[in-house]
Amino acid sequence: MAEESVSNGASNGDVPEIELIIKASTIDGRRKGACLFCQEYFMDLYLLAELKTISLKVTTVDMQKPPPDFR
Template sequence: MSDENQENGTRNGQEVPEIELIIKASTIDGRRKGACLFCQEYFMDLYLLAELKTISLKVTTVDMQKPPPDFRTNFEATHPPILIDNGLAILENDKIERHIMKSVPGGYNLFVQDKEVATLIENLYSKLKLMLVKKDENKNNALLAHLRKINDHLAARGTRFLTGDTMCCFDCELMPRLQ
């Protein structure tokens, strides 16, 4: 595919839909991507699809300490992430995930069904928060044991990512929590 086609928003002569993701900006400078886990997760999901050229991704950061007037006018008290697809604003996390899976071209490929992996990663972030808040050796050990289970899972499967050799929704959920 030529760069000209991608710049014009086409793929093989087909129009590539533009998806806008509004995310929280960093509290440090108010411009770069912030530390919102959901914003980072959906950014990774959509960036993968943009890399595959199934969508054109536009990312807008919003400084929530001083949001622009048009943001408040359009979204009132809603906090990012906000996904905009063909003029439709999706404001809730579970609805964003469902929309990516069902309506965004290629999105269904990201959402692999794997109960073992879902169970494996589900409580990691809460264990990390407990370890940081409690500063307790038992909490630290619980987190380390959980991380070892994830590592053992990857070693046993022999794959680059949690469910195979390509990234999926579980990887996009886990990676922001590990940073």
């Protein structure tokens, strides 16, 4: 599982923190995969993170070997 945090200098006390769990790439299982639904949500939430209204944490999940807590 890979994690990427987009905070842009905003403190965690005044903005909500959102974790987006998306499908990982089938090539290496770590990069963002080619899922249209995941991409749409990522683009919307990334824009909000750029505007510093949310703190965004992106986690990729390898669908070939999902973690036990994901199931």
